[in-house]
Amino acid sequence: MSKLSTQRLTKAFSGLVAVNDVSFNMEEGEILGIIGPNGAGKTTFIHLVSGILMPTSGTITFKDKDITYAPAHLRSRMGIARTYQLIHPLENLKVVENVMIGSVFSRGKSLREARRLAHEICAELGLEGLERDTTQLSILEIKKMEIARALANEPEVMFLDEVMAGLNSDETRQMIATIQRIATERRMAVGVVEHVMGVIRELTQRVIVLEAGELIAEGPYETVSRNPRVIEAYLGGAA
Ligand SMILES: Nc1ncnc2c1ncn2[C@@H]1O[C@H](COP(=O)(O)OP(=O)(O)OP(=O)(O)O)[C@@H](O)[C@H]1O
Numbered sequence: 001m002s003k004l005s006t007q008r009l010t011k012a013f014s015g016l017v018a019v020n021d022v023s024f025n026m027e028e029g030e031i032l033g034i035i036g037p038n039g040a041g042k043t044t045f046i047h048l049v050s051g052i053l054m055p056t057s058g059t060i061t062f063k064d065k066d067i068t069y070a071p072a073h074l075r076s077r078m079g080i081a082r083t084y085q086l087i088h089p090l091e092n093l094k095v096v097e098n099v100m101i102g103s104v105f106s107r108g109k110s111l112r113e114a115r116r117l118a119h120e121i122c123a124e125l126g127l128e129g130l131e132r133d134t135t136q137l138s139i140l141e142i143k144k145m146e147i148a149r150a151l152a153n154e155p156e157v158m159f160l161d162e163v164m165a166g167l168n169s170d171e172t173r174q175m176i177a178t179i180q181r182i183a184t185e186r187r188m189a190v191g192v193v194e195h196v197m198g199v200i201r202e203l204t205q206r207v208i209v210l211e212a213g214e215l216i217a218e219g220p221y222e223t224v225s226r227n228p229r230v231i232e233a234y235l236g237g238a239a
């Protein structure tokens with residue numbers, strides 16, 4: 001079943017068209033890769049579907065509902081969550097409090113229930129020491145906390161914007177396994193933006209490729225990675 005889709009979605013910033021006429025679809029339980037060169041529009045696309053930015057034209061559909069202009073807090077309540085490429089932990093709060101925010105403000109949970117849920121999610125991610133200040137966390141722990149914050153919204157669709165960036169190969173492997181397990185257990189659709197193609201190959205069932213805001217290819221990584229246009233636009237340079 002289609003969870004989230006866009007129809008001819010476009011976002012222009014004055015002269016620059018950052019997302020251009022993109023139609024895509026995400027299915028329940030699917031891990032979808034979103035790849036493309038720097039500035040291709042990947043983060044802008046996530047901003048549009050999560051409601052941080054409003055589109056110039058086109059539509060966004062979540063479970064058959066038109067959510068094109070729904071505010072971000074409503075979308076997170078409906079079940080769309082995302083992490084941020086530029087992370088923004090609230091440094092005067094503890095780890096556990098950072099994770100609780102989503103379920104208190106977006107889901108309306110009591111503090112007690114939000115705390116219980118935060119502990120449960122962090123245990124699932126292998127994130128310990130929840131009473132620490134966020135300034136004490138390693139990069140891996142910060143990335144896990146960002147995912148925990150998204151999961152605290154109890155999403156049906158989640159976007160991860162470069163959560164592996166800065167991790168070493170062991171940590172990356174651990175993160176891949178964690179994301180796969182979570183997606184399967186929760187039957188969640190997960191959109192993954194990554195520049196490391198080994199991660200995309202291992203983690204995703206399907207990939208969309210953006211270049212200068214346009215969707216130029218779509219399919220399993222093995223197919224897309226042989227597409228001459230993709231090689232020219234992205235993989236040639238990345239290799
Ligand atoms: N708020 C904004 N105002 C003007 N231009 C913007 C804004 N946000 C993004 N852009 C431009 O839109 C284009 C797409 O940017 P975006 O951040 O979505 O790319 P990206 O694919 O996520 O890149 P990266 O891989 O480097 O993270 C870029 O040219 C960027 O400079």
Ligand SMILES: [Mg+2]
Pocket residue numbers: 042043044085161
């Ligand atoms: Mg980006």
